[in-house]
Amino acid sequence: MSGVDYRQAGVDIDAGNEAVRRIKALARQTYTSGVLSGVGSFGGLFGLDTSVSDPVLVASADGVGTKLKVAFLAGVHDTVGADLVNHCVNDILVQGARPLFFLDYLATGALAPEVVEQIVTGVARACTANGCALLGGETAEMPGFYAAGEYDVAGFIVGLVSRGGIVDGRAITPGDRLVALPSSGLHTNGYSLARHIAFDVLGLDVRSHVAEIGTTVGDALLWPHKSYLRAVEPLLASGRIKGMAHITGGGITENLPRVLPDGLSFSLDRRSWTIPPVFAWLQAAGGVPDAEMFRAFNMGVGMILVCAPGDADGVIADVRAGGEQAWHLGEVIGADGHA
Amino acid sequence: MSGVDYRQAGVDIDAGNEAVRRIKALARQTYTSGVLSGVGSFGGLFGLDTSVSDPVLVASADGVGTKLKVAFLAGVHDTVGADLVNHCVNDILVQGARPLFFLDYLATGALAPEVVEQIVTGVARACTANGCALLGGETAEMPGFYAAGEYDVAGFIVGLVSRGGIVDGRAITPGDRLVALPSSGLHTNGYSLARHIAFDVLGLDVRSHVAEIGTTVGDALLWPHKSYLRAVEPLLASGRIKGMAHITGGGITENLPRVLPDGLSFSLDRRSWTIPPVFAWLQAAGGVPDAEMFRAFNMGVGMILVCAPGDADGVIADVRAGGEQAWHLGEVIGADGHA
Numbered sequence: 001m002s003g004v005d006y007r008q009a010g011v012d013i014d015a016g017n018e019a020v021r022r023i024k025a026l027a028r029q030t031y032t033s034g035v036l037s038g039v040g041s042f043g044g045l046f047g048l049d050t051s052v053s054d055p056v057l058v059a060s061a062d063g064v065g066t067k068l069k070v071a072f073l074a075g076v077h078d079t080v081g082a083d084l085v086n087h088c089v090n091d092i093l094v095q096g097a098r099p100l101f102f103l104d105y106l107a108t109g110a111l112a113p114e115v116v117e118q119i120v121t122g123v124a125r126a127c128t129a130n131g132c133a134l135l136g137g138e139t140a141e142m143p144g145f146y147a148a149g150e151y152d153v154a155g156f157i158v159g160l161v162s163r164g165g166i167v168d169g170r171a172i173t174p175g176d177r178l179v180a181l182p183s184s185g186l187h188t189n190g191y192s193l194a195r196h197i198a199f200d201v202l203g204l205d206v207r208s209h210v211a212e213i214g215t216t217v218g219d220a221l222l223w224p225h226k227s228y229l230r231a232v233e234p235l236l237a238s239g240r241i242k243g244m245a246h247i248t249g250g251g252i253t254e255n256l257p258r259v260l261p262d263g264l265s266f267s268l269d270r271r272s273w274t275i276p277p278v279f280a281w282l283q284a285a286g287g288v289p290d291a292e293m294f295r296a297f298n299m300g301v302g303m304i305l306v307c308a309p310g311d312a313d314g315v316i317a318d319v320r321a322g323g324e325q326a327w328h329l330g331e332v333i334g335a336d337g338h339a
Numbered sequence: 340m341s342g343v344d345y346r347q348a349g350v351d352i353d354a355g356n357e358a359v360r361r362i363k364a365l366a367r368q369t370y371t372s373g374v375l376s377g378v379g380s381f382g383g384l385f386g387l388d389t390s391v392s393d394p395v396l397v398a399s400a401d402g403v404g405t406k407l408k409v410a411f412l413a414g415v416h417d418t419v420g421a422d423l424v425n426h427c428v429n430d431i432l433v434q435g436a437r438p439l440f441f442l443d444y445l446a447t448g449a450l451a452p453e454v455v456e457q458i459v460t461g462v463a464r465a466c467t468a469n470g471c472a473l474l475g476g477e478t479a480e481m482p483g484f485y486a487a488g489e490y491d492v493a494g495f496i497v498g499l500v501s502r503g504g505i506v507d508g509r510a511i512t513p514g515d516r517l518v519a520l521p522s523s524g525l526h527t528n529g530y531s532l533a534r535h536i537a538f539d540v541l542g543l544d545v546r547s548h549v550a551e552i553g554t555t556v557g558d559a560l561l562w563p564h565k566s567y568l569r570a571v572e573p574l575l576a577s578g579r580i581k582g583m584a585h586i587t588g589g590g591i592t593e594n595l596p597r598v599l600p601d602g603l604s605f606s607l608d609r610r611s612w613t614i615p616p617v618f619a620w621l622q623a624a625g626g627v628p629d630a631e632m633f634r635a636f637n638m639g640v641g642m643i644l645v646c647a648p649g650d651a652d653g654v655i656a657d658v659r660a661g662g663e664q665a666w667h668l669g670e671v672i673g674a675d676g677h678a
Binding site for chain 2: 068094
């Protein structure tokens with residue numbers, strides 16, 4: 001009987017080692033002062049800054065979802081890395097935390113070191129932009145699991161906040177104002193519906209130019225998820241932010257209530273912003289009802305800040321001073337429907 | 340034109356919410372005193388015990404690999420959750436860290452809340468056994484991505500060690516002893532090769548009884564990855580453990596060198612243990628050379644502790660006193676091949 005080796009069984013340990021070598025070089029560029037040892041160790045070591053009083057760790061896990069299918073079609077693999085990091089950064093930012101470190105999980109059918117390098121390049125670039133170390137990760141070759149050229153990625157982030165600085169929405173009352181920060185596109189949600197409309201209903205491909213959105217389907221759907229860290233971080237110390245909601249799967253409809261105390265609701269001024277063309281185009285092409293759109297997509301609103309009525313103008317001015325847009329989106333209302 | 344909604348596009352937000360409800364109940368059972376808020380928040384909050392001086396966080400990410408395919412064939416979904424947690428616990432244990440919290444990423448083609456519940460039941464049970472809180476996670480429905488009934492899972496762990504308690508192998512010298520702790524089976528590595536041999540070469544299925552291993556293929560291949568926390572934790576404070584290697588992908592061949600200082604190598608006493616029947620059976624059936632077996636599988640050695648010659652007997656006795664097995668596996672040698 002002739003012998004079976006690991007490579008014949010579909011796993012290439014040498015390609016894995018080559019991928020790890022490239023990842024290490026990229027990760028090293030993201031290292032902050034906390035990193036004691038990173039990629040390549042069994043676990044990554046991060047020394048905590050003990051000057052933060054009553055330290056609370058905030059952690060989150062996320063994926064990119066079926067946005068990856070668009071990346072496969074377009075052959076573009078670096079934007080999804082940024083999507084992953086920025087999504088995670090926003091998820092802990094809404095509780096008042098600054099990122100410390102990030103780890104990724106990348107699973108593929110057959111390891112192509114150059115594709116791994118592109119993905120991790122995007123991860124590393126976004127980590128650097130957010131002052132967050134890429135501390136480790138797992139790259140798994142799983143033959144027979146993912147289609148040729150396909151992969152899945154997940155990200156894990158850990159951030160730090162002083163207990164007194166936790167933002168949890170507890171102090172929100174009727175009449176508080178909602179301040180919106182714009183999304184940069186679909187971010188990482190609604191892609192099953194968007195792909196269905198673009199590719200199945202309309203029969204387009206990633207290279208198709210769409211007049212309504214002024215670009216190709218691929219460009220419009222791959223625009224990276226935005227990080228709100230730089231815009232929101234300067235506001236945190238002031239204590240004016242009572243709550244924040246990152247608008248992801250479930251849209252404003254499901255994410256804003258997560259930060260509101262029980263019994264409170266919200267009212268949006270639908271004339272306060274123009275729905276970006278990519279959403280209007282998808283809605284018209286798919287004949288999707290408004291309620292469904294607002295549950296599947298962010299509709300142009302990537303982050304919502306909640307503050308007292310007297311603070312809203314100042315919060316908006318501060319965000320704008322940092323070069324980001326912001327506007328009065330609506331207000332918090334009580335069970336009786338009144339602000 | 341008739342409208343398209345999210346459910347027609349393959350994503351069921353209600354099934355997702357039901358899955359999250361079940362996960363929350365399971366996660367709650369794992370909460371330790373550090374947990375301030377867990378599953379359901381944007382990020383999970385964990386208050387750090389500030390009595391640990393010079394705290395260092397140790398983080399790791401892992402998957403279960405193609406062992407999942409065996410779980411799909413057997414229709415057993417709770418053992419892989421334990422695999423995920425225990426693998427992560429061991430990866431940070433080797434640097435001296437105790438686990439604080441764990442997050443999971445679960446991606447599937449179509450959400451079946453009862454399968455999600457089984458997976459997370461395994462995760463939660465192993466978290467509780469390791470004193471580790473299940474702090475959060477992401478459950479992603481990705482239609483068209485995973486085959487019907489299939490999924491991928493990844494785990495992410497954060498642990499804590501005092502800077503002075505970090506185990507990093509730096510003090511290892513020639514002559515130091517290798518103490519082995521037994522694996523409980525394949526753990527989570529070598530499954531592409533094992534599946535190829537069992538299912539393709541031998542044409543067996545998960546229900547096939549194999550005389551050489553005294554059980555079914557499914558049972559033998561699904562046995563959960565063992566956690567070494569309880570066996571090793573009592574040894575850490577004594578300072579006798581100079582280095583530890585968790586034997587995962589790449590086997591002893593690639594994992595033991597990760598903890599040895601540059602220029603050092605090792606010698607194993609191959610007569611010190613009997614290769615467990617599952618590996619002997621796979622090797623014979625696949626005609627796999629020894630070197631390949633030792634690179635693909637743990638070969639019965641799940642964890643290796645490195646200590647000074649005079650400490651080895653005491654370390655083994657202490658591990659055994661805790662109800663775990665341990666034996667003299669070999670020693671560290673210099674570049675000249677001498678201990």
